[in-house]
Structures are given as C-alpha cells and as structure tokens.
Amino acid sequence: AGVRRFMDRVVTRYIPPKNADVAVLLPCSARKPYSLSQSHRKFQQAVGGRAHELIVTSPLGLVPRELETVYPAMHYDVPVTGYWDAEECAVIAGLLERYFAKHRYRRIIAHLEGGALKVAQMAAGACGIALEYSCTENPAGSAALNALDAALAGERKIKDDRLHGMISYQFGVDVDTRGVTLRGHYPEIYYSRGKTQIFSIDTGTGLLRPTLDGWAMIPEGYRVRIDDFTPEGDILVPGVSDADDGIRDGDEVLVIGPRATGTGKAAMPSEEMVRSARGVAVRVRKIKRLEPK
Secondary structure: OHHHHHHHHHHHOOOOOOOOOEEEEEEOOOOOOHHHOHHHHHHHHHHOOOOEEEEEEOOOEEEEHHHOOOOOOOOOOOOOOOOOOHHHHHHHHHHHHHHHHHOOOOEEEEEOOHHHHHHHHHHHHHHOOOOEEEEOOOOOOHHHHHHHHHHOOOOOOOOOOHHHHHHHHHHOOOOOOOOEEEEEEOOEEEEEEOOEEEEEEOOOOOOEEEOOOHHHHOOOOOEEEEOOOOOOOOEEHHHEEEEOOOOOOOOEEEEEOOOEEEEEEEOOOHHHHHHOOOOEEEEEEEEEEOOOO
C-alpha cells in the first residue's frame, strides 16, 4: 500500500522545481538514500546541478531526488539485478508516461541500462518524447559520466528546492519557499524562516513535521476541528467535530478549536474520527492555548 501511494502521489501531487526544464534519468542504488552511494555521488558530480535528477527504480517507479529520503523510497530493499519482468516494466513505464505527460521537460537524458532503460524507452514512445542517451551500459563508468557531463554543457543550474518538492508530495500544495533556510545534518534536519522553525523531519518516515508556524505555509487540508475545550494530551474521538477528507493514519495534521490549536499525527483516517465513538484521533505533539475572545 505504501508503494502504491508513493507512486500515485509522485504523479498526482509532486511538483518539480520551478526552472527545471532538463531531466536526467538515473539508476537506483542498493544504498539508501541514493545520495550516499558511490555511484550517485559520481552522478551528482557529473550533473553539477544542471538537471533535475529522477531515479528510475523498481518497485517505486520514479523517485525525484527531493523525495529520496521519504518513506518508502529510503526504506525498500530490493536486490539491484537490473532484470525487470514484463509486468514490472509495464507498470513503471505507465507511471513514467503519466509523469512526462504532466511535466514537459525541454530535454530528457537517459543515463540508464537494462530494465530501467527499457522502461524509459517504452514511456517515451508512449507519450511521444525523444530521449537523449548519455550511456546504454555501465552508467557509473568514467566514459558514461564524461558523456553525461558533456550532454549538460551550457545548461544553467536548477534551483535545488527539496522542501518545495516534499511539501507538494506530502500536502498537495504549491508553496513559495523563498527565505527558508535549512539547519542540521541528515536525518536531523530543521527548516526555519528567520529565527522561526517551521518544519522538522520525522526521522522514521522522512516526512515533514510542521510546527504551528509551519502550518501557516499550508493553506488547506489536513485540518482536524475540535470542540470548545483545551486538550490535555492526545485528542480523543468524542472531542472531534470535523476532519478534512483524505486524512490517513500517520498523516501530519493541524488541530483547530475555539480554545486551542495544535499539531500532531492522525491516529486514524478522517472518516473514522468523525464516525467512531471512541479511540485516539490525533497524537498531539504541541498545543497552544488561545486567549478567549
């Protein structure tokens, strides 16, 4: 279920960086996140920030570089054999086809071999785009890396905005992340605007945890409304008056009530919060009392 949800969100929600008009398709690595593998260090050096990096992988299909630390991209362990069966190829080619139909890059460079290359060719054929090739075997070899570097000669750098990509994937909104700075080192990462922390990373899932200030950047969705009380700890089902559609167990949510606002993690889907008679609806991380009006 996690895999299918990831694949679906990459195609329906995720938004690439604003000025990304060149994409490079890269193979996955056994080591996660990919950036820590030797091959991906070499790929990133060759690309030099001049293209949007998309990793073609089974079973997830397509992992934009900004989502490489998000569950389940960092958490799956599949032997990297290079052989993909016909069903895998069809599913992943279909996903790539939907992605490229939605996001029109000026150039798409395939730096792939084996099953991943075949899948990219199937997708390109299906949506009528021309692939360029910087290699057809041994992508991490020096000849291939030199060819990739040369293929990107003269291309301008793309603004690397990991936070923008993650917010679009997780919350389905397109936000302006200018002025946001990153502190810390993976996996203990914090995003701030000025001196105000707005997001941290959940080290278990790689997903964003908004602070109450961070929620101001997410204008809609993921809201749980509560009755006129100040929660002491987790929010139980009887206290919930309404919850936005589509909230799932484990999603980050903003709690809104007349006396308090809070942030935490949904412990059940929104329809259960509204329908059930008992149970924990939201595991609260922080509550802020509101002054009575």
